[in-house]
Amino acid sequence: xxxxxxxxxxxxxxxxxxxxxxxxxxxxxxxxxxxxxxxxxxxxxxxxxxxxxxxxxxxxxxxxxxxxxxxxxxxxxxxxxxxxxxxxxxxxxxxxxxxxxxxxxxxxxxxxxxxxxxxxxxxxxxxxxxxxxxxxxxxxxxxxxxxxxxxxxxxxxxxxxxxxxxxxxxxxxxxxxxxxxxxxxxxxxxxxxxxxx
Numbered sequence: 001x002x003x004x005x006x007x008x009x010x011x012x013x014x015x016x017x018x019x020x021x022x023x024x025x026x027x028x029x030x031x032x033x034x035x036x037x038x039x040x041x042x043x044x045x046x047x048x049x050x051x052x053x054x055x056x057x058x059x060x061x062x063x064x065x066x067x068x069x070x071x072x073x074x075x076x077x078x079x080x081x082x083x084x085x086x087x088x089x090x091x092x093x094x095x096x097x098x099x100x101x102x103x104x105x106x107x108x109x110x111x112x113x114x115x116x117x118x119x120x121x122x123x124x125x126x127x128x129x130x131x132x133x134x135x136x137x138x139x140x141x142x143x144x145x146x147x148x149x150x151x152x153x154x155x156x157x158x159x160x161x162x163x164x165x166x167x168x169x170x171x172x173x174x175x176x177x178x179x180x181x182x183x184x185x186x187x188x189x190x191x192x193x194x195x196x197x
Contacts, residue, residue: 036120036122036171038060038063038064038065039064039065039119040119040120041065041066041119041120041122041123042065042066042067042068042110042113042114042117042119042120042121042122043060043065043066043067043068043122043123043124043125044067044068044070044106044110044121044123044124044125044162045057045060045067045068045069045070045125045127046070046095046097046124046125046126046127046128046155046158047070047071047097047127047128047129048069048070048071048076048080048092048127049071049072049073049076049079049080052127052177053069053125053127053128053177054080056125056127057069057080057090061084061088061089061090065089065122066089066090066091066113066114066117066119067089067090067091068091068092068093068106068109068110068113069090069091069092069093070092070093070094070095070097070106070128071092071093071094071095072094072095072096073094074094077092077094080092089117091109091113093105093106093109095128097128097150097154097155097158098146098149098150098153098154100157103154103157103158103161104161106158107158107161107162107165110162110165111165120169120171121162121165121166121169121172122166122169122171122172122173123166123172123173123174123175124158124159124162124166124172124173124174124175125175125177126155126158126159126174126175126176126177127177128150128154128155129150129151129177130150155176159174162174
């Protein structure tokens with residue numbers, strides 16, 4: 001059997017999702033739909049501590065968007081704040097997407113920060129995720145429930161809270177980040193693949 005060490009597996013997974021970032025950015029910046037000028041738009045990106053979320057944050061900030069970045073820990077918040085600096089238009093909020101009170105606080109921050117910066121709440125990029133890895137046939141009701149809440153239920157609930165805000169401004173985007181694991185499943189992440197399909 002083929003053994004891939006965890007670091008190599010993580011690198012392979014990260015590399016496999018990079019095309020999605022390019023697709024996301026080309027779709028997000030498409031001129032087929034009403035598009036606001038980046039300097040006038042605030043984008044909410046979930047799960048920005050690493051990976052695609054962090055890269056999306058960097059690219060959006062580089063293009064001039066104001067960004068509300070969500071992370072789960074104080075350490076990750078400090079990392080984002082340190083990278084972008086006090087003078088940037090990147091703001092950070094702590095959010096565990098599975099917790100209703102965190103989602104509510106984030107939605108309020110989305111509106112408040114847009115007002116503070118004088119910009120329009122413009123987009124939501126649902127990127128936060130993770131999984132309980134392991135063999136699917138060893139899944140428990142608890143791990144299945146946690147994966148469903150994290151990968152399906154919570155992002156949809158966040159979207160239903162943000163949608164009226166975007167609609168109120170007459171233009172906006174909502175993007176769910178998928179996974180190449182749907183087309184190219186990897187060992188030990190069957191539950192993740194199942195929920196991302």
